[in-house]
Amino acid sequence: ETGVTQTPRHLVMGMTNKKSLKCEQHLGHNAMYWYKQSAKKPLELMFVYSLEERVENNSVPSRFSPECPNSSHLFLHLHTLQPEDSALYLCASSQESFQMNTEAFFGQGTRLTVV
């Protein structure tokens, strides 16, 4: 069983659809993250949750709505997306969010295409 699991792996949605991305970690970590990876751009941190509380929201449009019901699960709810939102969405977890040397463990990502 992999440490961080993301579903679905691929998603195609229309601009009027509502969908959700799911992330689950089996590592006992306290912090979880959503990142957006667009072609030829550095990874963009979207949201950080520490002990199920959101600690960071990097000016992400409201059409992206995160949810962290417990320390093992993280969702990203999507609605009325734009074609420029097409990207690879990566979920990650780490032991703590505020520790210098803590590495993050990533899922395989959801490849999202908005048509």
Added chain:
Amino acid sequence: AQKITQTQPGMFVQEKEAVTLDCTYDTSDQSYGLFWYKQPSSGEMIFLIYQGSYDEQNATEGRYSLNFQKARKSANLVISASQLGDSAMYFCAMREGQMDSNYQLIWGAGTKLIIKP
């Protein structure tokens, strides 16, 4: 200004040769951490190696080592005896020590490494 610069968008290396991937960073913090990750075509980011700014020795993890030159603000990744499975994107990242940074990882744009048989 970019905080993490990876100047090599792509590299081709012959199998079994050593390869150096460049990373320079920009920070005014005295305390910071540097990370390297590998991203194969399957998508997940795989942690490779970490170097703390106060670490006196260069970090090593198996075939990976980090050539840390603090005065030059560079943290190059060295892969010895490259293998076909090393073909992937490689990302350098930094975490600064100031509280107002919220300890976020700042990422470079990546280097695509292709190992030739």
